[in-house]
Amino acid sequence: MASANISSACLLNVIELHKKDFKEFNAPKEKGVIISNPPYGERMGENVDELYKDFGDTLKQKYAGYSAWFISSNMEALKKVGLKPSRKIKVFNGNLECRLMNYQLYDGSKNSTPTLPKGGSFPS
Numbered sequence: 001m002a003s004a005n006i007s008s009a010c011l012l013n014v015i016e017l018h019k020k021d022f023k024e025f026n027a028p029k030e031k032g033v034i035i036s037n038p039p040y041g042e043r044m045g046e047n048v049d050e051l052y053k054d055f056g057d058t059l060k061q062k063y064a065g066y067s068a069w070f071i072s073s074n075m076e077a078l079k080k081v082g083l084k085p086s087r088k089i090k091v092f093n094g095n096l097e098c099r100l101m102n103y104q105l106y107d108g109s110k111n112s113t114p115t116l117p118k119g120g121s122f123p124s
Helices: 002-008 049-062 075-079
Strands: 033-036 067-072 087-093 096-104
Touching: 049 067, 049 075, 067 075, 075 096
Parallel strands: 033 067
Antiparallel strands: 067 096, 087 096
């Protein structure tokens, strides 16, 4: 269905669709946006904490410079991502109250202070 929708929207040259484990992907060099609607653990009572932790770990290791958006009703699992959201938006997916979380992925720490190069000043 996703392929048909991408095609009907004439976005085949813009959107790539892959089906494999997220941990197996290598981040493209051109930075982008990752959007995910992972399982919430609502329908079948499955424990999704490890999945959310794996998402966060993979984002931290491979996707510096990207922006990631997750939607979930499972607030405890969202904490397992291990990243500080830059934005939280309250939304509903059917009757489930959810959060649409945005994570800006930085290389190193967002708050790190740059160090001066040898010579004591930055180039102009």
